[in-house]
Amino acid sequence: MEPLGIRYHLTGGLTTIYYGEPRLTQDIDVVVDNQQISTNLVPFLNSLGSSDFIHNPVAVREAIASMGLFQLLDGIESLKLDIYPRELVPGELDRSVREFVFEGEELPIASRTDAAISKLIWISKGSHKSRRDFRKIYLSSDGGDRKTIEELATKLDLKNLADRVIAESDEID
Numbered sequence: 001m002e003p004l005g006i007r008y009h010l011t012g013g014l015t016t017i018y019y020g021e022p023r024l025t026q027d028i029d030v031v032v033d034n035q036q037i038s039t040n041l042v043p044f045l046n047s048l049g050s051s052d053f054i055h056n057p058v059a060v061r062e063a064i065a066s067m068g069l070f071q072l073l074d075g076i077e078s079l080k081l082d083i084y085p086r087e088l089v090p091g092e093l094d095r096s097v098r099e100f101v102f103e104g105e106e107l108p109i110a111s112r113t114d115a116a117i118s119k120l121i122w123i124s125k126g127s128h129k130s131r132r133d134f135r136k137i138y139l140s141s142d143g144g145d146r147k148t149i150e151e152l153a154t155k156l157d158l159k160n161l162a163d164r165v166i167a168e169s170d171e172i173d
Contacts, residue, residue, distance in 0.1 A: 015115035020136030
């Protein structure tokens, strides 16, 4: 996406693995700048057409127009990408950090604080898996990141939820 001038970063389970704890993930979640992908839609679709990604161009167009999810499946590796053409946390793409997430590959990923807040947002939408992810990211954060997470949670009216989730145990009763 970088050759097309489309800002993006990795998020989701990969950020939990990077910032929290190793775990399995079924896909790679990617946030892309909606304005930039909309502006570069034809070159983007052309690049998909010449790649190994299996995709539905109509579904991609509709998802970008509605800021909804679309999926790409790598035809060789059977790797699924969930592409979100919108920011879940306002301004998150501006706070991306470049890290070596995969060996030899430095890629943009969501900041630790944005990864935590996105997990809270998913929890508020009913995601149970995000509860442990949020706790692991939060508890492995330093004092400054914890303070920022708490401030963002307050700003987004998620502070009570954050406090409840942090207090939960990872153990099964």
